[in-house]
Amino acid sequence: MSAGVLDGIRSPADLRDLADNELDELAADIRRVLIDTVAANGGHLGSNLGAVELTIALHRVLDSPTDAIVWDTGHQAYAHKLLTGRRARFPTLRRARGLTGYPNRAESPHDWVENSHASTALSYAYGLAAARRQAGHAGRVVAVVGDGALTGGMAYEGLNNIGWRGLPVVVVLNDNGRSYAPTVSRLTEALSPLRVAGRRAREGDAEGGDAPPSGPSFFAALGVDYHGPLDGHDVAALESGLRDALASGRPAVVHVLTRKGRGFPPAEDDDDKCLHDVAPFRPRRYAPPARTRPRYTDVFSEALVRAAARDPRIVAITAAMPSSTGLRPFAEAFPDRFFDVGIAEQHAVTAAAGMAMGGLRPVVAIYSSFLTRALDQVNLDVGLHRLPVVLCVDRAGITGPDGPSHHGVLDLALLGRVPGMTVFAPSSGADLEAMLTEALATNAPCALRWPSGTARDVGTGGAGAGNGRLARRLRAGRDVCLVAAGPLVEAADEAAGLLEDVGVSATVWDMRLVKPVDDQLVADAGRHRLVVTVEDGVREGGAGARVVDALGRSALIPGGLGDRDAAPPVVVLGVPDSYVAHGDPVVIRSELGLDGIGIAAAARDGLRRVDRQTEFGDVSRASAML
Numbered sequence: 252m253s254a255g256v257l258d259g260i261r262s263p264a265d266l267r268d269l270a271d272n273e274l275d276e277l278a279a280d281i282r283r284v285l286i287d288t289v290a291a292n293g294g295h296l297g298s299n300l301g302a303v304e305l306t307i308a309l310h311r312v313l314d315s316p317t318d319a320i321v322w323d324t325g326h327q328a329y330a331h332k333l334l335t336g337r338r339a340r341f342p343t344l345r346r347a348r349g350l351t352g353y354p355n356r357a358e359s360p361h362d363w364v365e366n367s368h369a370s371t372a373l374s375y376a377y378g379l380a381a382a383r384r385q386a387g388h389a390g391r392v393v394a395v396v397g398d399g400a401l402t403g404g405m406a407y408e409g410l411n412n413i414g415w416r417g418l419p420v421v422v423v424l425n426d427n428g429r430s431y432a433p434t435v436s437r438l439t440e441a442l443s444p445l446r447v448a449g450r451r452a453r454e455g456d457a458e459g460g461d462a463p464p465s466g467p468s469f470f471a472a473l474g475v476d477y478h479g480p481l482d483g484h485d486v487a488a489l490e491s492g493l494r495d496a497l498a499s500g501r502p503a504v505v506h507v508l509t510r511k512g513r514g515f516p517p518a519e520d521d522d523d524k525c526l527h528d529v530a531p532f533r534p535r536r537y538a539p540p541a542r543t544r545p546r547y548t549d550v551f552s553e554a555l556v557r558a559a560a561r562d563p564r565i566v567a568i569t570a571a572m573p574s575s576t577g578l579r580p581f582a583e584a585f586p587d588r589f590f591d592v593g594i595a596e597q598h599a600v601t602a603a604a605g606m607a608m609g610g611l612r613p614v615v616a617i618y619s620s621f622l623t624r625a626l627d628q629v630n631l632d633v634g635l636h637r638l639p640v641v642l643c644v645d646r647a648g649i650t651g652p653d654g655p656s657h658h659g660v661l662d663l664a665l666l667g668r669v670p671g672m673t674v675f676a677p678s679s680g681a682d683l684e685a686m687l688t689e690a691l692a693t694n695a696p697c698a699l700r701w702p703s704g705t706a707r708d709v710g711t712g713g714a715g716a717g718n719g720r721l722a723r724r725l726r727a728g729r730d731v732c733l734v735a736a737g738p739l740v741e742a743a744d745e746a747a748g749l750l751e752d753v754g755v756s757a758t759v760w761d762m763r764l765v766k767p768v769d770d771q772l773v774a775d776a777g778r779h780r781l782v783v784t785v786e787d788g789v790r791e792g793g794a795g796a797r798v799v800d801a802l803g804r805s806a807l808i809p810g811g812l813g814d815r816d817a818a819p820p821v822v823v824l825g826v827p828d829s830y831v832a833h834g835d836p837v838v839i840r841s842e843l844g845l846d847g848i849g850i851a852a853a854a855r856d857g858l859r860r861v862d863r864q865t866e867f868g869d870v871s872r873a874s875a876m877l
């Protein structure tokens with residue numbers, strides 16, 4: 252489909268000869284392509300619609316990639332992809348083997364950082380500018396940072412060092428007053444009058460209002476010049492401001508006012524998050540996707556509100572994602588017990604520790620891939636003090652089209668390393684609520700982790716929910732024991748059915764608790780010829796490794812494995828030690844052998860090896876071999 256002026260752009264150099272009216276047409280073309288592509292594939296919409304003119308201006312002023320543009324939270328870089336030679340491939344955005352949803356160094360030399368986590372761009376820019384100064388490289392460095400990212404401590408660390416060193420980094424502050432939700436920040440409040448002044452100036456008020464100095468003086472105190480505020484949708488004004496800042500040769504902030512979701516009324520009118528991220532939709536008549544069954548996040552959201560109604564000690568914390576983590580209903584029901592700390596995961600966890608010390612029962616709702624940013628705080632601030640903090644870890648496992656930075660595959664291995672931490676892995680909505688109740692009653696650190704998507708309904712299958720801290724046996728067999736964690740319990744049960752069809756009798760256990768592993772599960776697994784563990788996290792150091800260890804320790808106890816003298820060999824299935832590319836999560840799990848067919852195939856292969864009396868060595872070696 253033709254996109255007018257945009258179709259003539261093969262590289263940023265093609266932008267420099269465009270007339271003003273052509274720039275307006277180009278911006279409109281880009282927005283049409285963004286809306287149509289995200290409608291087809293899903294993705295980040297609001298943030299990209301707001302950054303169109305800013306991206307055009309950056310590429311007209313700078314000589315990319317000699318001049319480096321570092322995007323903080325690269326979900327605002329779709330227009331950048333369109334202007335840097337990827338227009339023809341843009342329909343493949345977020346599809347398997349297509350363009351990624353974030354900057355990607357393998358895609359283009361214009362992409363410096365494969366960045367999808369906030370508040371990091373200033374540190375990247377600091378390091379890149381320092382390296383260029385050392386090498387005498389003439390290329391300039393610009394970091395594009397949202398106001399939401401300035402709620403994260405790492406952004407201030409980078410900004411402080413840029414100013415201290417006097418590095419000529421230009422920081423474009425893309426200020427739309429939001430991260431996912433409205434930005435939580437005193438600095439944002441200090442900049443708010445500047446937004447008002449800028450709007451008045453654009454509307455013809457020559458005075459532009461009286462802007463207090465608190466925002467600009469904050470940057471000046473760090474040794475960083477302030478330019479702005481500029482209309483982020485006026486290409487000429489943006490170009491002028493950028494050139495002035497670059498010409499100074501000093502650290503500078505260019506304050507740019509944009510509107511998230513600009514040009515698409517459903518995004519502009521979405522008070523929650525301006526259609527920050529969306530599933531596929533009808534582009535000409537947007538409607539949120541209809542759900543016939545609740546997601547795990549929905550089950551958690553409702554269960555937490557019910558628990559909080561019973562226990563006034565319960566408080567909830569989010570790092571700038573109240574809706575996405577399911578905390579919006581809690582915030583509406585208990586506004587005084589809800590804390591949005593901004594994009595500050597480390598602070599969120601340590602603040603929860605302090606609340607627990609004060610007698611509260613804090614619940615930290617966070618994505619798996621963002622929790623890893625606060626591992627030190629989980630370990631030493633919560634774990635070392637044995638505090639009753641409940642970590643509710645959403646988007647765990649293979650998440651799909653957002654790629655390696657968003658797959659939640661490390662949490663099982665990392666959380667399991669925290670002494671005294673109980674790690675729950677619900678395989679159904681009913682189990683999630685039961686586990687949340689158990690965790691809130693535990694006077695020690697706990698974590699629950701669940702995937703994105705629809706919650707499994709065990710009521711229709713007759714399996715029911717689990718009980719307390721006990722694992723649950725779903726099938727009893729003789730030959731192979733399938734031990735699964737969380738959402739892969741369903742795949743393990745499917746594998747057992749496939750094995751039964753070929754004469755292999757399989758036991759299936761739902762671990763429920765990854766740490767500690769239930770002794771009954773271990774004893775029962777030990778009576779089989781082979782054990783296969785299945786998880787949607789990294790296989791090294793995860794749930795399967797804990798089963799291997801538990802079997803090995805039981806084998807050293809007389810009668811620990813019944814009448815067996817040694818633990819059976821173990822096949823550990825999980826995510827390999829590599830970064831998993833983006834794609835359909837169902838397809839990715841299939842390619843990793845983590846679906847019913849793959850699990851059954853691994854079990855049959857393992858049994859054949861056992862039957863041939865292949866030399867497995869000890870249990871640890873067996874798991875490594877298979």
